[in-house]
Amino acid sequence: MNLSALFIRRPVMTTLVMLSIVIFGLMGYRRLPVSDLPNVDFPTLMVSASLPGASPENMAASVATPLERQFTTIAGVTAMTSSSSLGVSQITLQFDLDRDIDAAAQDVQAAIARTTHRLPPDMPYPPSYRKVNPADMPILFLSITSPTLPLYTLNEYAETLIAQRISTVSGVAQVQVFGSQKYAVRIQIDPNALKSRGMGIDEVARAIKTANTNLPTGILYGRHRAFTVETTGQLNQAKEFNPIIISFRGGHPVRLQDVGRAVDGVEFDKAAAWYIDQRAMVLAVQRQPGTNTVEVADAVKKLLPTFRAQLPASVSLHLLYDRSESIRESVRDVKFTLVFALFLVVVVIFLFLRKVSATLIPSVAMPLSIVGTFAIMYLLDFNLDNLSLMALILAVGFVVDDAIVMLE
Known part of the structure; x- marks a missing residue:
């Protein structure tokens, strides 16, 4: 039985089939993930x-x-x-x-x-x-700046509030913080002061380690109840380190402030990041292998308004780089090429055949076949990328050839 004859004799069925192809094709097109190249990670x-x-x-x-x-x-x-x-x-x-x-x-x-x-x-x-x-290159770069807050406070917002929340997004592999300035107390010791007292740097290190502890103290058991003993041995600021007793010399205590000083600082002061002319924390978001760049970037960008609402008014959150934008632009260019190729094919057919009916057949067959292809691509887990769109552009020529042959 001739397949074409079936559709010719049943125009209503043919119309319904074409409408179904268009509807399912448009639904598949809206759900197709967008990427630059096929996923072969x-x-x-x-x-x-x-x-x-x-x-x-x-x-x-x-x-x-x-x-x-x-x-x-x-x-x-x-x-x-x-x-x-x-x-x-x-x-x-x-x-x-x-x-x-x-x-x-x-x-x-x-x-x-x-x-x-x-x-x-x-x-x-x-x-x-x-x-x-x-x-793999990061898909997003974010930066936070503040003209008033110290860098270690800004680093706390970057690593605790932003980086940890972004890391929970599906498809995010890790969030790196460049220019990290974690808070730390830096101890500066005068070697001449140690030498004059006959002390070594190891005594200072042991004294600081002993004084700065956060360990359970124990429990006091009574006849009818038990008491948990709590001590505040954790030192959190530089000024709390200066009175620490390092040792005793001549019956007098030698404190840290006698042989040096403690200052508020950062763990590693040899790294820095800038946003224009301001010191900043720069966050680089990397995706997991096998995930879609555009989908992961969109999921992360949806969190930015929430971050801006939670950050203090003096902290600004900026989007430095978005890799998904270049992917969208590239795919958009190929889409335009596809539509323009369809238009040129229709014009060339009309100029050479000079028949409205001969022009109408490929004009309907080409968009219908391409739209129907989107539904098949969705079912087969394809991406809407440069290679698949270029393949559709090449397929336009085959569809036109077949349509002209069937017409003749």
Whole structure:
């Protein structure tokens, strides 16, 4: 039976089928995710470990090597690269394309747990992993500035309020804070004052560590009730460190303020970030491998009004860079090319055939076939990207050829 004859003899059915194709095609078009290229990201995990003060050679030998030996036992690992610097080691694991990243993350966590007893005991915290490709460019850059607040207060807003909330968004791998200025008390010691009193820097370090504690004191048990003993041993400001007794010399206490001073400062004062001419905290948002850039960026940008409402009036939140905008512009250009190609095809057919009916057939067949393609793309989990739109542009020529052949 001729398929074309069926639709010719039943015009009502043909009209309904065409309307159905248009409706489902438009619904699929509205739901298609937008990206620059097809999603072919390999599942990638980055493991980080730190040991303050360790040289790159020590980090590679005592931290990176035991972890690498355990990671080689994980199934599906296609590539493993590591780099060690002063006090930091980073290992990047890349898996097969068909490997589920969540299952791979569980295997990596188990490997880290098996390696813990082989790592240096003085590491401040165990190694951690993130679902991020370090070679992937951040999709968003944000900055917060304030003309009045100190930098360590601004850093608290950036890391506690903004970064932690953005990290919970689906598809976000990590949020890095550039120019981080975490609050810290810096102790400045006069070596001549220590020498004149016959003291060493280790005595100062021990005294400060002993005086600045936050540990449970104990419980006093009575006949009828028990009392929990609480002490306020945590020092939070620089002025609280100055009266600390370091040692006794000649029956008199030697305090910290006698051999130096404590000042309010930051942990690392060699890093800085600016927004125009103001010191700022810059936040870089990276997506997880396999997620859609535009969807993740839109989800993060929806939180910006909430952040602005929660921040003090003196703190300003700025959007520095949005990678999704360039993707949208690129896809928009290709969409225009597709529509313009359809228009040129219709004009050329009319100029050469000089028949309204001959022009009308491909004019209806081309948009209908393209709109119907969007529904199939949605069902097959395709993206609306540059390659798929370019393929549709090429397919326009095939549709026109078929329409002209059928017409003749």
